[in-house]
Amino acid sequence: MANTRERIGLDKKTLEALYVKLEIPIYNVVYRWLWDASEARDVTQEAFLKIWNARDRVDLETVEPLLYRTALNLASNRRRSLRLWKWLGLDSAGDEPVRQTTTDDTLDRENRRHRVRAAIESLPERLRQVVMLSEYSELSYEEIATALAIPIGTVGSRRSAALRELATRLDGIEDIDA
């Protein structure tokens, strides 16, 4: 009982340690929803702020899946509102600035990024969530299942389906363990 109580509650030092550990993976996950560096970082920080506001009730055992889940929800909501603003013609977020392409290498990289983005965008959200968490986070299948509130078996099947879909659209992916 005492151990359970000790796990509940988050202090500032722990939050900052979590941020240092999870900023990059969470940023990479939400970036695949927003496709905008500034928005992706804002949503990443917003997820940590939400957890901080609920710090008295946070279970440290499951805080990492909770952070990913919060970030995914926020990213999904932000994506919807950005699309709405864009549709209304009031916002251009989500459109990465046009880069000056001076070399063939740069051009190739940009083309590759466009293809990857299109392939990821084509994935249904339920598949995208699983494949992004399995690729960028260090969460186990069990933790991904906790984060997404789905059975563990579904994590594996959705990941395989997502990778197959991506491989089809990108003419195969090397070193994939689907």
Add this chain to the structure above:
Amino acid sequence: MKHEDVFERLSPPSGGLADLRTRIEIRPRSALRFVPHAFAFAVAVAVLLMLVSRKPPPDLVARAEAHGDGAEIALGLTPTPNEPVMLTENERATTALTRVPTSREDVAFYWVGSTMAGGVR
């Protein structure tokens, strides 16, 4: 395509932790967060109450009927009397009555000359 190209690891903009610290510091406490909403709600309720409790416009006809004054004539509720002040048969021998014209329809001035006190009605 290579795996690392599909799942490229991007670096977030720098200064993330410092920015997070700032946002934690300036973020209003949860209770205070609702103050602007509560204020807006209070203003909306006040405006609503003002609209609901506004007095209806005065009923001029009812007021004119109650007072029975010149407004009644102005509203057309009562025809203008031909001659509101008249002498009785007995008074005519001792009293003279002359109406003095005024610019207002609801006001009548009379010049009364009498050889007896209180001879005018």
